[in-house]
Amino acid sequence: MKGDFSKIVNGKTPVLVDFHAEWCGPCKAQSPIIDDLAKEVNGKVRIIKIDIDKNQPVAQRYNVKGVPTLALFKEGQIVWRQSGVQSKAQLMAVITQHT
Incomplete structure (x- = not known):
């Protein structure tokens, strides 16, 4: 992993962490949603x-x-945690609520 995880999550900017695995099918479905969300x-x-x-x-x-x-x-x-694939709308709502 690039950088120090603790340092990253302890910063002033909120951090959304996507815990995933290469072999995970649902993770592959979540990835483009995360990429799209990141742009927004x-x-x-x-x-x-x-x-x-x-x-x-x-x-x-x-x-x-x-x-x-x-x-x-x-x-x-x-401040929020959820397992399973999340839609972009769900993630936006969580981000809006906590930022």
Whole structure:
């Protein structure tokens, strides 16, 4: 993973984390939604993708059991978390509510 995860999620900018895996079918469906969302929320929220197989300590620290799991961090705290594929509208609503 590029950068220090703790440093990223503890920053002033809210961070949406997409915990995913290469082998996960629903993750492949979530990916273009996340990419599209990133273009729309540019600057308001930072979006990062975490491959749970390559970043097992981070996945374990946040008890990620299923993928995709999305979590919104605000100054280091999880303010929202959901497993399963989320629509762009659902994610926009969460971001709007917490920013």
